Amino acid sequence: xxxxxxxxxxxxxxxxxxxxxxxxxxxxxxxxxxxxxxxxxxxxxxxxxxxxxxxxxxxxxxxxxxxxxxxxxxxxxxxxxxxxxxxxxxxxxxxxxxxxxxxxxxxxxxxxxxxxxxxxxxxxxxxxxxxxxxxxxxxxxxxxxxxxxxxxxxxxxxxxxxxxxxxxxxxxxxxxxxxxxxxxxxxxxxxxxxxxxxxxxxxxxxxxxxxxxxxxxxxxxxxxxxxxxxxxxxxxxxxxxxxxxxxxxxxxxxxxxxxxxxxxxxxxxxxxxxxxxxxxxxxxxxxxxxxxxxxxxxxxxxxxxxxxxxxxxxxxxxxxxxxxxxxxxxxxxxxxxxxxxxxxxxxxxxxxxxxxxxxxxxxxxxxxxxxxxxxxxxxxxxxxxxxxxxxxxxxxxxxxxxxxxxxxxxxxxxxxxxxxxxxxxxxxxxxxxxxxxxxxxxxxxxxxxxxxxxxxxxxxxxxxxxxxxxxxxxxxxxxxxxxxxxxxxxxxxxxxxxxxxxxxxxxxxxxxxxxxxxxxxxxxxxxxxxxxxxxxxxxxxxxxxxxxxxxxxxxxxxxxxxxxxxxxxxxxxxxxxxxxxxxxxxxxxxxxxxxxxxxxxxxxxxxxxxxxxxxxxxxxxxxxxxxxxxxxxxxxxxxxxxxxxxxxxxxxxxxxxxxxxxxxxxxxxxxxxxxxxxxxxxxxxxxxxxxxxxxxxxxxxxxxxxxxxxxxxxxxxxxxxxxxxxxxxxxxxxxxxxxxxxxxxxxxxxxxxxxxxxxxxxxxxxxxxxxxxxxxxxxxxxxxxxxxxxxxxxxxxxxxxxxxxxxxxxxxxxxxxxxxxx
RNA sequence: GCCGGAGUGGCGGAACUGGCAGACGCAUGGGACUUAAAAUCCCAAGGGAAUAUAAUUCCCGUACCGGUUCAAUUCCGGUCUCCGGCACCA
Numbered sequence: 047x048x049x050x051x052x053x054x055x056x057x058x059x060x061x062x063x064x065x066x067x068x069x070x071x072x073x074x075x076x077x078x079x080x081x082x083x084x085x086x087x088x089x090x091x092x093x094x095x096x097x098x099x100x101x102x103x104x105x106x107x108x109x110x111x112x113x114x115x116x117x118x119x120x121x122x123x124x125x126x127x128x129x130x131x132x133x134x135x136x137x138x139x140x141x142x143x144x145x146x147x148x149x150x151x152x153x154x155x156x157x158x159x160x161x162x163x164x165x166x167x168x169x170x171x172x173x174x175x176x177x178x179x180x181x182x183x184x185x186x187x188x189x190x191x192x193x194x195x196x197x198x199x200x201x202x203x204x205x206x207x208x209x210x211x212x213x214x215x216x217x218x219x220x221x222x223x224x225x226x227x228x229x230x231x232x233x234x235x236x237x238x239x240x241x242x243x244x245x246x247x248x249x250x251x252x253x254x255x256x257x258x259x260x261x262x263x264x265x266x267x268x269x270x271x272x273x274x275x276x277x278x279x280x281x282x283x284x285x286x287x288x289x290x291x292x293x294x295x296x297x298x299x300x301x302x303x304x305x306x307x308x309x310x311x312x313x314x315x316x317x318x319x320x321x322x323x324x325x326x327x328x329x330x331x332x333x334x335x336x337x338x339x340x341x342x343x344x345x346x347x348x349x350x351x352x353x354x355x356x357x358x359x360x361x362x363x364x365x366x367x368x369x370x371x372x373x374x375x376x377x378x379x380x381x382x383x384x385x386x387x388x389x390x391x392x393x394x395x396x397x398x399x400x401x402x403x404x405x406x407x408x409x410x411x412x413x414x415x416x417x418x419x420x421x422x423x424x425x426x427x428x429x430x431x432x433x434x435x436x437x438x439x440x441x442x443x444x445x446x447x448x449x450x451x452x453x454x455x456x457x458x459x460x461x462x463x464x465x466x467x468x469x470x471x472x473x474x475x476x477x478x479x480x481x482x483x484x485x486x487x488x489x490x491x492x493x494x495x496x497x498x499x500x501x502x503x504x505x506x507x508x509x510x511x512x513x514x515x516x517x518x519x520x521x522x523x524x525x526x527x528x529x530x531x532x533x534x535x536x537x538x539x540x541x542x543x544x545x546x547x548x549x550x551x552x553x554x555x556x557x558x559x560x561x562x563x564x565x566x567x568x569x570x571x572x573x574x575x576x577x578x579x580x581x582x583x584x585x586x587x588x589x590x591x592x593x594x595x596x597x598x599x600x601x602x603x604x605x606x607x608x609x610x611x612x613x614x615x616x617x618x619x620x621x622x623x624x625x626x627x628x629x630x631x632x633x634x635x636x637x638x639x640x641x642x643x644x645x646x647x648x649x650x651x652x653x654x655x656x657x658x659x660x661x662x663x664x665x666x667x668x669x670x671x672x673x674x675x676x677x678x679x680x681x682x683x684x685x686x687x688x689x690x691x692x693x694x695x696x697x698x699x700x701x702x703x704x705x706x707x708x709x710x711x712x713x714x715x716x717x718x719x720x721x722x723x724x725x726x727x728x729x730x731x732x733x734x735x736x737x738x739x740x741x742x743x744x745x746x747x748x749x750x751x752x753x754x755x756x757x758x759x760x761x762x763x764x765x766x767x768x769x770x771x772x773x774x775x776x777x778x779x780x781x782x783x784x785x786x787x788x789x790x791x792x793x794x795x796x797x798x799x800x801x802x803x804x805x806x807x808x809x810x811x812x813x814x815x816x817x818x819x820x821x822x823x824x825x826x827x828x829x830x831x832x833x834x835x836x837x838x839x840x841x842x843x844x845x846x847x848x849x850x851x852x853x854x855x856x857x858x859x860x861x862x863x864x865x866x867x868x
Numbered sequence: 869g870c871c872g873g874a875g876u877g878g879c880g881g882a883a884c885u886g887g888c889a890g891a892c893g894c895a896u897g898g899g900a901c902u903u904a905a906a907a908u909c910c911c912a913a914g915g916g917a918a919u920a921u922a923a924u925u926c927c928c929g930u931a932c933c934g935g936u937u938c939a940a941u942u943c944c945g946g947u948c949u950c951c952g953g954c955a956c957c958a
Contacts, residue, residue, distance in 0.1 A: 055907095055908085264872095264873095265872060265873075266872050266873060266952065266953075268872090269871060269872045269873090269952090269953065269954090270871095270872080270952080270953050270954085271953095272871080272872095272953095272954095273870090273871065273872090273953055273954040273955090274953080274954075276954070276955095276957070278957070278958085280958080296958080297957090297958065298958060299957090299958070300958080311958090352956075354956075377956090378956085379956040379958090380956080380958075381956080381957070381958090383957095384957045384958080385957070385958065386958095388958095389957095389958045390958080391958085392958090396958070397869090397956090398956050398958075399958085401956095469957075469958090471954080471955095471957065589952085592952095592953085593953085662880095662892085662893070663880070663881095664880055664881060665881080668874095669951095670880070670881095671879090671880070673879085673880075673894065673895095675894055675895070676880075676893070676894055678894090679893055679894060680893085682908085683893085685908085723884090732880090732881075732882085732892085732893095733881090733882065733891090733892080735892080735893090736881090736882075736891065736892035736893070737891085737892080738892095739891095739892055739893075740891075740892065743892090810888090812887080812888050814887085814888085814938080814939075816938070816939090817887095817937090817938060817939040818939090819888055822888080854938090855938065856938090857887090857938055857939080859887055859939095862887060862888090863887055863888075863939090865887080865938050865939060866938085867938045867939095
């Protein structure tokens, strides 16, 4: 135990609890609906209540709190709520080990986290807390499901779905990362199952389009969403099958290459394959190949350098533009779920087709010539995928491929050969889960009436507590006969409930609306109030939600907007994604043993130190390495601030300062501007904090000789306290009181700078000769350009550098520099 | 491969609209206080070179190569590396 307790530089352990209580008493963060001030909705992504919080989590809340407190001082009516995304697998998995019910452990974790948030000095309107695992909340999650169901946007279908064998449940596409479960890293298998989906694809185009409205979202998040939605425009072309009376449809983005389509490839899973090979001699071999491909899991199938393999179906189709008979193949590189599961192959102008054609000796024909170097199908080593001049393309020969694209598409549409079509990568959102700790899906199956939604008046469908929740691949709710067996709401005959629960991302896709009327038991939210407060002015959270939560929330908002429940179509006007805090080069986690707990640090240095360091660590949007010595530096600074402000506590503000103090006053006002700009801009708290530090350093350097000087220092002290209040609220309150103020510092208005104070009498001019700094001189600020030039040329050092050469040109940047060209 | 972002001291990082590169902090070195240490406070500091230890002065330096400009971390062209997303998507 040779860890030394640092000297107590100021009584943080006394003042912090004191002010936390005071804010509560004063209801600093409670929003009054009738407040006339302009609204500001500052929202931090609500957390999953796992174990205790670490300093990495803290960054999120500290940033949000700094923004809220700043906006309060700017005169806004700030709504800063907090809740808990409380359903989910971790609690359920823990329960399997510890035998503690998920509800018990979740609620206990919530209590623990609230204490931690409190100790950090984070202010929320706790009267608005939402907890997604409680019936008064999930009742309305179920209501949202019903609304989507009514609109045809929630549906059940049989399909190939992602299955995690460890979590024993299906997963949404968004929850599969590199072919593995995002939660437990188990390689995801595919299964044919009947599952519930939300039809997010119906909104694909709008979700993509409206990204353009989100000017205050980080570019990378918008890019990620755009990539995920994955729009591509092309043409769907019909290829007649030889000896059959049906056609196969191919989707292509390169309709300009149609004359080079020398064969066709189907996914092995394509529904027509069985029919096509029913009578061919080599049927057995083809079936074996299909079995082989089907047996591969997602990773094997989509891995980067998988050898392209295929089989000839011994059948032919007709290229509708050349009227040639072309062979039909199946191959592992054609995916059943994208486009039509059937592609036209143009080996000369598509690298995959090229490799496949070379392997199986399929014909190649150049139809777009490379303008730089003429192509020859016999000698080319790889496909040419660029633009060029059309060749071997019937009536389109000689045209540029860009132009031919539209001409061919038009021609096909006129002749009913094909039609323009758009494909998205985005798939519908699979929302059912075979697990216990989630909101039950409000559906009843009746033998007579079919699928019957639970009537709104019967909501919520309560999640029963007495359930043995072993994951078995079937929802644990099936265990509870009282839950499953019900009477049909339509015909009253015995019926069965849906036993699956909803993906927790459904819970979190609408919580930001519930904060506005968290206790309303008549409706999920009050449209009038929501329309007044939304969109959220500032949303703050981790970039890991760039696709999942943010895409789902945008989708649900658009649905609610179409249903006229809300009058806006994007929920979050501004988004800020903070970087992760790293320790020893890795993300903090219990298993790595690199978790930094705030509790000990708060005990040793106080919450303000932890807050200040967290904000000072680096640009908040970037990842940052936690450094314990850096924390001490922040603590030292607060000690310096404390010492300085308490020292000038009984000095008075009076009159003008002496000449020497003018510079300090100027700096003070410059820093008001700097901190304000940082807070209004990109939340660069690190530079805001550093300029506050600079001002403190200057104050220490300044020697106050006269009462006027003292008055300038006193003004600087007041401003320092006001400017640092959003970052280090406890010490700021205490110092503010020490300066003789009765009101909370957060009831004061944010300081504004006096532009007169920013002006200087004298300025330092940098003198360059040929762009290199050679001298500097101090001149009156209002000096004319002519006088300045004259003075510069008279300077001894300058003359040495000029060395008798003539000055061709003198560039004068007002108030900054003079550059002499010789 | 496509899309987005980044590359600056020993480290985290700063630099408005092209105008003194390295603010602020950490680590480091020196000093004060102390019997001593820790803590605290004060001072120094990109690298290199010259002079006499100094004051001082010069040169080199923002991933690399080139360009525009009186002047480039900033603008333009090219190259490399790293991070993130998508990817056998037709």
